[in-house]
Amino acid sequence: MKIAGHEWDxxxxxxxxxxxxxxxxxxxxxxxxxKDEGGQLVALxxxxxxxxxxxxxxxxxxxxxxxxxxxxxxxxxxxxxxxVSAELLADTPAYPDLAVIFPQADRMQRATHDLLGIxxxxxxxxxxxxxxxxxxxxxxxxxxxxxxxxxxxxxxxPFIRVEGDGPHEIPVGPIHAGTIExxxxxxxxxxxxxxxxxxxxxxxxxxxxxxxxxxDLATGAxxxxxxxxxxxxxxxxxYCMAVETATGYEVPERALWLxxxxxxxxxxxNHLGDLGYLGNDVALSFGFMQFWRLKxxxxxxxxxxxxxxxxxxxxxxxxxxxxxxxxxxxxxxxxRLEAEVRELKAIYDEHPTLQDRMANTGIVAxxxxxxxxxxxxxxxxSAQAWDARVQFPQTPYxxxxxxxxxxxxxxxxxxxxxxxxxxVESLRLIRAIVQGIPAGAxxxxxxxxxxxxEGIGWVEGWRGEILVAVRIGADGKLDRVHPHxxxxxxWPLLEVGILGNxxxxxxxxxKSFNLSYSGQDL
Amino acid sequence: xxxxxxLQKIFKTGIVSEPMPEADPSLRTRMQELQADLLKxxxxxxxxxxxxxxxxxxxELEIHAINGPQYNIExxxxxxxxxxxxxxxxxxxxxxxxxxxxxxxxTYDATPEPKWVVAMGDCGCNGxxxxxSYASCGKxxxxxxxxxxxxxxxxxxxxxxxxxxAAVSGGR
Numbered sequence: 001m002k003i004a005g006h007e008w009d010x011x012x013x014x015x016x017x018x019x020x021x022x023x024x025x026x027x028x029x030x031x032x033x034x035k036d037e038g039g040q041l042v043a044l045x046x047x048x049x050x051x052x053x054x055x056x057x058x059x060x061x062x063x064x065x066x067x068x069x070x071x072x073x074x075x076x077x078x079x080x081x082x083x084v085s086a087e088l089l090a091d092t093p094a095y096p097d098l099a100v101i102f103p104q105a106d107r108m109q110r111a112t113h114d115l116l117g118i119x120x121x122x123x124x125x126x127x128x129x130x131x132x133x134x135x136x137x138x139x140x141x142x143x144x145x146x147x148x149x150x151x152x153x154x155x156x157x158p159f160i161r162v163e164g165d166g167p168h169e170i171p172v173g174p175i176h177a178g179t180i181e182x183x184x185x186x187x188x189x190x191x192x193x194x195x196x197x198x199x200x201x202x203x204x205x206x207x208x209x210x211x212x213x214x215x216d217l218a219t220g221a222x223x224x225x226x227x228x229x230x231x232x233x234x235x236x237x238x239y240c241m242a243v244e245t246a247t248g249y250e251v252p253e254r255a256l257w258l259x260x261x262x263x264x265x266x267x268x269x270n271h272l273g274d275l276g277y278l279g280n281d282v283a284l285s286f287g288f289m290q291f292w293r294l295k296x297x298x299x300x301x302x303x304x305x306x307x308x309x310x311x312x313x314x315x316x317x318x319x320x321x322x323x324x325x326x327x328x329x330x331x332x333x334x335x336r337l338e339a340e341v342r343e344l345k346a347i348y349d350e351h352p353t354l355q356d357r358m359a360n361t362g363i364v365a366x367x368x369x370x371x372x373x374x375x376x377x378x379x380x381x382s383a384q385a386w387d388a389r390v391q392f393p394q395t396p397y398x399x400x401x402x403x404x405x406x407x408x409x410x411x412x413x414x415x416x417x418x419x420x421x422x423x424v425e426s427l428r429l430i431r432a433i434v435q436g437i438p439a440g441a442x443x444x445x446x447x448x449x450x451x452x453x454e455g456i457g458w459v460e461g462w463r464g465e466i467l468v469a470v471r472i473g474a475d476g477k478l479d480r481v482h483p484h485x486x487x488x489x490x491w492p493l494l495e496v497g498i499l500g501n502x503x504x505x506x507x508x509x510x511k512s513f514n515l516s517y518s519g520q521d522l
Numbered sequence: 523x524x525x526x527x528x529l530q531k532i533f534k535t536g537i538v539s540e541p542m543p544e545a546d547p548s549l550r551t552r553m554q555e556l557q558a559d560l561l562k563x564x565x566x567x568x569x570x571x572x573x574x575x576x577x578x579x580x581x582e583l584e585i586h587a588i589n590g591p592q593y594n595i596e597x598x599x600x601x602x603x604x605x606x607x608x609x610x611x612x613x614x615x616x617x618x619x620x621x622x623x624x625x626x627x628x629t630y631d632a633t634p635e636p637k638w639v640v641a642m643g644d645c646g647c648n649g650x651x652x653x654x655s656y657a658s659c660g661k662x663x664x665x666x667x668x669x670x671x672x673x674x675x676x677x678x679x680x681x682x683x684x685x686x687x688a689a690v691s692g693g694r
Contacts, residue, residue, distance in 0.1 A: 134620035134657055141656050148656050152620070174625050177604035179572045179585045182622060203621045204576045207657030223651050229580025229676070273586065286528050292590035293538055299587070303678075310583060312675060343531065350524040518578050521619075 003077055004036040008084075014245045016080030016392035017456060024071065024086040024095045031075070031101045039077040040373045040386075041102035043467050043484035044109060046071050046116040048143045050090055052452065052479070069093040069118055072482070074456070074467055080392050081458050083469070088118060097123040104373035104489045107520075115142040115209065127158060130202040130521065141210050162188035162196050170503065174203045178507075181517035185506075192502040197495045204521040212481035217243055217317045217446055220478050224468055225312060227483045228519030230270055233262040234461030235468065235483060236315035241394070241457030242470035243317045247449050255319030256395045257437040262311045262320075264426040264433070267462035268337070269298050269310075271419040271426075274514050278416050279348070281508040282357040290344055294337055301333055319443025327434035334427045334434075341427075345420050358413035362497040362509030365410055374493045376464020376486040378513050381418045382410035388460035400432055410497075412512040422462075448476035463487065463516065485519030539594035543680050545687035552669045568600045568690060569609040571633070575626045575662065576619030576652075581643040581676040585613065588679045600686070606633040611689055614639060614666075616646040618659040630666040638669045638689040642682065647671040 001010040001018050008030065010020035022030060031041065047070045068090035075082045086095060097120045098105040109120040110129035117140040131137070133155035140146060162169075167188050174182040184200040208227055212220060224239035225232040237259045244251055272295040279287020299309040306314055306322045314321050324330075348354055364374055369382035379386060388394075389402040405421030407414035454471045464486025473479035494513050498506055572585055588595050589602070603609045606629045618626055630639070641662035644650040649660030662668050672685035 132621040146656070155621075174622060175573055175629055179574075179582055179589075179602065181574050181577075181579055181582065182625070203625070204574070204619050205621050205657050206576050206617055206619045206652045207655040208652070210655060210657070211652060219651075226578040226580065226651055229578040230583060232580070273583075286532065289591045290531065290535070292587070293535070293592065296587060296590050296592050309678060310580065310676070312580070343527075347524050347527045347531065350527065352524070516579065518576075 001079060001082070003039075003079075003082070004033040006033045008033070010082055010084070013083070013456065015394055017245070017458065018077075018080060018082045019456075020082070020084050022084050022086055024088060027071070027073070027084070027086055027098065028096045028101065030084060031073070031098050034075045034077055034082070035101050037078055039075050040375070041073060041075055041098065041105055042081070042375075042465060043074045043469075043482070043488070044072070044098065044105055044112065045469070045482040045484070046112045046118045046142070047471070047480045048116060049087070051144050069116065071095045071112070071118060072469065073098065074469070074484070076386065081456070081467075083456050093117065094119040094121045096121055099123060102373060103371070104492065107492070108488055114140075116140050117143065130205045132157075132202060132205075134205075141207065146210075157200055159186050159198050159200070160196070166190050167195055183517050187503060187506075189503060192504065194498050194501055194503060194506070197498045199491055199495060201491065201517060202521050204518045206521075208522045209482060212478045215478045217448065217472070217476070217478065220470075220481060221316055222313055224481070224483055225315070227522065228485055228516040229310070230516065231266070231461045231463060231466060231485070231519065232310055232312050233259070233266045233315055234459045234466040236313075237263060238457035238459040238466045238468040239470065239481070239483070240315055240317050241459065242455040242468045243446075243472070245455030245457070246453040246470055246472050247447060247455075249318065249444060249447055251319050252441045252444060253395060253438050254440040255442045257433055258320040258324060258442060259315050260396050260400075261324065261430060261433045261437075262306075262314055263459065263461070264429045265298065265302055265311065267426045268423055268430070269295055270462045271423045272298070272341075274511065275344075275416065275419055275423075277511050278358070278412070278508070279354065281511050282354045284351060284354055287344070287348065287354075290340075294340055297333065298337065301329060305330065316443065318446045319441070321443070323442050324434070324437065330434055331431055334430045338424055338427045341420065341423055348416070355413070357505070357508060358416060359411060361412045361505050362501060362512060363409070363411045364493050364497045366408055368496065369410060369493065372493055372496070373489045375489045377418050377422065377462070378415055378490050378493065379464065380404065380406045381414035383408045386465075388458060388465050392458075396433065396436075399436070400429055402429065412508055415512040450474060450476065452479070461486070463514070464490065483519075483522070485516050487515040487517075487520045490515050491520060538591050539597060540592055542598050543684050543687070545691035546681075546684035547688050547691065549670050549672055549685045549688045551663075551671050552667065568611060568686075569603045570600065570611045570613050570686070571603055571606045571609040571629070573612055573614045573626060573629050575614055575616045575622050575646075575665075576658065577615035577617075577643065577645060581615040581646070584676045584679055584682055585642075588682060593679050593683065595683070606630075609633060610637060611686065612637065612639045613642055613686065614646055614662045615642050616660075616662050617649050617652045618662060618665045620657055620659055623659055623665055626665055639666060640670045640672060640685055640689050641668045642672050642685070643677060644673055644675045647673045650675065
């Protein structure tokens with residue numbers, strides 16, 4: 001595959017996905033060629049391959065693998081998703097710092113060190129990230145020989161202080177004042193104005209990646225869907241796509257259409273909730289009540305039609321767990337929701353307080369968004385025109401001609417506008433899916449392979465691209481699963497978006513991104 | 523004008539709030555002394571603090587939902603407060619991550635007596651799919667005393683309301 005004029009040895013691994021192995025020393029050159037082409041780093045993770053069964057002769061990566069550790073990176077390129085891996089030494093696993101090219105690598109590299117003891121050489125920020133005090137320095141949970149009986153140690157984290165006359169700090173969290181996930185925000189302010197915000201996350205780290213190890217494929221789908229509950233269908237689909245690529249079985253087309261239906265319902269439900277809370281955060285509780293009334297109607301219909309309000313466990317390896325028998329209620333509700341959302345948008349558009357609070361608040365300019373890798377709906381509100389459903393569509397999106405919504409302002413209002421546009425588009429997609437879904441089976445039995453296989457899944461969730469990489473062991477159980485949330489890339493942009501704004505606007509700016517804690521804490 | 527449109531929409535929507543469900547005493551796991559007497563004083567003016575002790579954020583979706591118009595818990599005198607010092611009930615979702623164990627204990631200690639703890643969701647009740655590990659303490663009652671356990675992944679709003687009411691409904 002050719003990237004920015006360079007020829008790289010990557011082979012096709014499914015639709016719009018490329019796979020290759022390169023030397024650790026080539027990683028920087030590879031990343032640079034992706035950058036030159038206008039691509040981005042999506043995810044970075046490691047694996048302990050010391051005890052891996054050798055791959056079958058002639059299989060991908062045959063020969064030499066299994067000797068040490070590996071570093072993996074997934075990039076968005078003009079041709080699709082490029083997944084490259086580099087082998088690292090067993091005793092001193094290290095690779096070059098990628099944050100010099102893609103700054104979003106920073107926290108992922110620190111997490112990889114906390115979990116696996118793999119070092120990014122030359123990285124500026126060497127602080128821990130996911131490790132607080134639950135396991136000691138020098139102990140690495142994702143190593144296969146990790147001893148679960150570890151001693152706790154006191155947590156200490158060196159925040160970057162703002163010095164001088166006048167600035168003072170506001171520490172917020174980990175337990176927040178509302179119904180929000182836990183995390184710590186350290187504001188340095190003068191008066192009401194924010195000079196610096198530093199986040200400390202990792203509080204909800206519950207060992208998800210370790211939990212996957214040794215799990216059967218069906219249970220793995222349940223766990224994947226609970227990496228970030230609000231993006232359940234996106235994770236479950238990405239996981240199943242990865243498993244299906246690894247094992248090579250074909251999913252019935254009707255099941256793929258059902259998965260897309262679940263994903264679009266999830267997108268509409270989350271966007272409706274966020275639009276309500278954005279109203280609430282500018283003291284327009286009318287907006288909260290109206291949007292949450294609509295969201296509840298959608299949840300209830302999902303519960304009635306598919307047996308779960310949030311569609312948990314409806315996507316399974318091999319297909320879908322539940323069929324659509326009668327789509328008429330869904331068609332009717334989608335039509336009514338669209339009409340009501342348009343009515344409410346007219347009110348938001350005309351409401352002077354709301355417009356005043358949202359416009360020019362929490363700006364992430366397009367150039368900065370591109371440099372730091374802002375992604376998903378927040379990225380699209382800052383002119384980063386990426387949407388996997390549009391550029392690299394899987395079935396059925398290749399037949400639905402998805403429209404993408406973008407803005408250039410990059411403020412709270414732009415992020416609200418993108419949500420409005422995406423609700424309307426997703427409601428159109430829901431109707432198109434209900435009307436166009438092909439007949440047939442909804443699932444096939446899953447064949448468990450008897451050799452080591454790997455795959456990757458990539459789905460545009462409501463927040464941004466969800467990626468799940470899977471390696472299945474020769475025993476048919478999961479050996480290594482890495483789920484990636486777009487919140488990894490977007491959290492650092494919230495630190496930037498708040499600069500110069502006033503503290504009371506933070507909840508509004510934060511809600512306009514609405515990032516996942518659980519999804520990045522893992 | 524926005525005001526005109528808002529009023530029009532409010533009148534057109536009407537009142538969508540539904541009747542409150544009854545308490546479900548079978549969800550209670552612990553009975554505190556003095557409870558019945560205190561509740562005569564409490565009536566239904568109840569303040570709740572939600573604590574996410576490490577959940578996947580699925581349970582939080584339903585906590586948001588009970589604040590919506592169909593369930594309208596504020597209309598019933600139940601409100602969510604911003605500080606544990608202001609509340610009667612801690613509504614805790616889990617599993618409890620080891621990184622939050624200390625913060626959860628401190629929140630519990632900061633809540634004035636008498637207090638009740640409602641553990642929400644399968645993970646809060648028994649550790650759920652995450653279980654106990656190097657990073658997870660499992661169920662809420664492994665870390666603080668729990669009065670009511672509301673299972674489900676996530677529990678639906680009506681079940682959640684039944685559990686919250688069970689915490690403060692005495693032996694009745």
